[in-house]
Amino acid sequence: MARISAIFWDVGGVLLSNAWDREQRRLALAHFGLDETEFDDRHEMLVSSFERGKINLKQYLERTIFYRPRPFTLDAFKDYMFSLSQPIDGTLDLAKQLAASGKYRMATINNESRELNLFRIQKFGLREVFDLFVSSCFVGLRKPEEGIYRLALEITQRPPEECCFVDDRTLNLESAARQGMHVIQMQNAEQLREEFAKLGIAA
Numbered sequence: 001m002a003r004i005s006a007i008f009w010d011v012g013g014v015l016l017s018n019a020w021d022r023e024q025r026r027l028a029l030a031h032f033g034l035d036e037t038e039f040d041d042r043h044e045m046l047v048s049s050f051e052r053g054k055i056n057l058k059q060y061l062e063r064t065i066f067y068r069p070r071p072f073t074l075d076a077f078k079d080y081m082f083s084l085s086q087p088i089d090g091t092l093d094l095a096k097q098l099a100a101s102g103k104y105r106m107a108t109i110n111n112e113s114r115e116l117n118l119f120r121i122q123k124f125g126l127r128e129v130f131d132l133f134v135s136s137c138f139v140g141l142r143k144p145e146e147g148i149y150r151l152a153l154e155i156t157q158r159p160p161e162e163c164c165f166v167d168d169r170t171l172n173l174e175s176a177a178r179q180g181m182h183v184i185q186m187q188n189a190e191q192l193r194e195e196f197a198k199l200g201i202a203a
Contacts, residue, residue, distance in 0.1 A: 001161075001199070001200075002159070002161040002162050003162065003200060004104065004162055004163070004164050004182065004199050004200060004201050005103075005104060005105060005158055005162040005163070006104060006105035006106075006107065006156055006158040006162060006163045006164070007098060007104050007105070007106055007107075007163075007164050007165075007166065007201065008107050008108065008109045008134070008152055008163060008164070008165040008166070008176075008181070009095060009106070009107070009108050009109070009110075009130075009165075009166050010108070010109065010110050010143075010165075010166060010167040010168060010169075010172065010186070011108050011110040011112065011117075011120065011126075012110065012111075012112065013088075013167075013168035013169070013186070014088065014091055014166055014167065014168055014186045015087070015088060015091050015092045015095060015124075015126075016085055016086065016087055016088060016092070016120060016124060017084065017085055017086045017087075017088065019084075019085060019112050019113070019116040019117070019120060020081060020112075020113065020116060024081070024084045025039070025040075025043070027084060028077070028080055028081060028084070031080060032070075032072055032077060032080070034065065039064055039065070042063060042064040042067075043064050046060055046063055046064060048142065050113045051111050051112060051113055051136045051137060051142055052136055052137065052140050052141070052142060053113070053114050053136070053137035053138065053140060054140075056114065056115065057078060057113060057114070057115040057116070058074065060113070061074055061077060061078065062074070065077060078115075081116065082116070082119055085116075085119070085120050085123065085124075087124060088189075089188075089189060090188070090189025090190070091186070091188075091189045091192060092124065092129075093189075094189055094192060094193060095129050096128070096129055097203040098196075098201070098203050099128070099129045099130070100203065101202075101203040103203075104201070105131055105132075105156055105158060106129060106130045106131055106132075107130055107131060107132035107133070107134055107152060107156060108126075108130055108132070108133050108134060108135060109134045109143065109148060109149065109152050109165065109167075109176075110133075110134075110135050110136065110143075111135075111136040111142045111143050112135055112136060112137055113137055114137040114138075117133070117135050117137055117138075121133065132152075132155060132156065134148060134151060134152045134155065136148070139151055143167075143169075143171075143172045143175065144171045144172045144174070144175040145175070146175050146178060146179065149165070149175055149176050149179045149181065150179060153179065153181075159180075160179050160180030160181045161180055161181075161182075163181045163182065164181065164182040164183070164184060164196075164199055164201065165181045165182070165183050165184070166183075166184045166186050166192065167183070167184075167185065167186065168185065168186045168187075169185075170185065173185055182199055184196070184199075
């Protein structure tokens with residue numbers, strides 16, 4: 001088996017809580033007393049453009065929430081969205097240890113809107129961990145589209161057999177595996193360490 005020289009990481013659900021997934025949306029809608037069905041219809045029509053960086057956060061919120069008067073401000077809603085991001089126990093520390101070892105090219109492959117992505121990169125010190133952010137909002141591609149994995153391989157110039165991709169969702173992993181990458185489905189930090197060890201990955 002080829003030595004792993006690059007590790008690609010999902011962010012939401014692996015290193016941090018999801019940025020704006022079902023659970024975060026549910027919490028925000030409940031907090032502000034909004035109708036979930038009404039919101040979901042609008043969200044589904046806009047989420048692809050939002051995560052590809054085609055519309056910004058203000059435009060997204062104006063079309064999903066603030067298309068009519070609300071008893072709260074756009075900034076208040078945005079601040080609440082940002083407050084939902086939290087680190088996942090152990091996995092961010094593990095990524096930091098692997099980055100500090102200098103043995104691996106460290107990069108993300110993640111679906112996230114631009115403002116939330118940049119906030120999370122800054123808030124959780126991700127620039128200290130990763131050399132490269134292959135984020136949907138920057139590259140205009142989303143997982144599980146195979147193009148985002150091909151782009152990551154082309155940018156890093158690593159053969160797929162030397163690459164490992166970590167995600168919590170099966171469909172995203174299947175697309176990476178079709179490119180020839182090793183894949184690990186994240187469950188918790190201890191399980192991830194064990195799976196890394198099987199591939200010879202250690203700090």
